[in-house]
Amino acid sequence: MKLISIIGYSGSGKTHFITNVIKRLKSELDLTIVVIKNVHVHEIDTEGKDSFEFSNAGADFSIIRNKYHDNAVFFKKEISVEELLDWILNLSKNINLVFIEGFRDLNVPSVLCAENVEDIEGQLNPNVKMISGLVSSKIERKSTVQDLPIINIQYEFHRFLEIFGIK
Numbered sequence: 001m002k003l004i005s006i007i008g009y010s011g012s013g014k015t016h017f018i019t020n021v022i023k024r025l026k027s028e029l030d031l032t033i034v035v036i037k038n039v040h041v042h043e044i045d046t047e048g049k050d051s052f053e054f055s056n057a058g059a060d061f062s063i064i065r066n067k068y069h070d071n072a073v074f075f076k077k078e079i080s081v082e083e084l085l086d087w088i089l090n091l092s093k094n095i096n097l098v099f100i101e102g103f104r105d106l107n108v109p110s111v112l113c114a115e116n117v118e119d120i121e122g123q124l125n126p127n128v129k130m131i132s133g134l135v136s137s138k139i140e141r142k143s144t145v146q147d148l149p150i151i152n153i154q155y156e157f158h159r160f161l162e163i164f165g166i167k
Helices: 014-029 050-057 081-091 157-163
Strands: 002-007 033-037 061-065 071-075 097-101 110-113 128-132
Touching (some): 014 097, 128 157
Parallel strands (some): 002 110, 033 097
């Protein structure tokens, strides 16, 4: 199972990047993919909903499913990203790739999404292997910042695969 962290400010193109990569990975390589998103601003489960009430009553896990076969699992306890990854791995040994969005302190290979070149410098860390997001559509191809490639995922998907060793 490969882990790739996606970091960047709000509005930098993280969701666009992830959704485009998922579509290509599914259609071209048929990989099993998981996304973990860190939500900083709003609640995921809201007061008054049954799943909230179950968790509030003491359920350790509250799992919901709708008529469209969408499923969600709510944990009513603090859980680290590492514990969540272990849980996911135990759930299915067939997972090929996990995108982890919005956790800056993880020690895993990362993609930094930025809106502008000016946003890049202050967000770089040793885990960043490439830069993408909105900035990639505003500059020439084959551009770099501190020897890190700026990749437009629409046109340079193969470079993303090479950088992260995805086959």
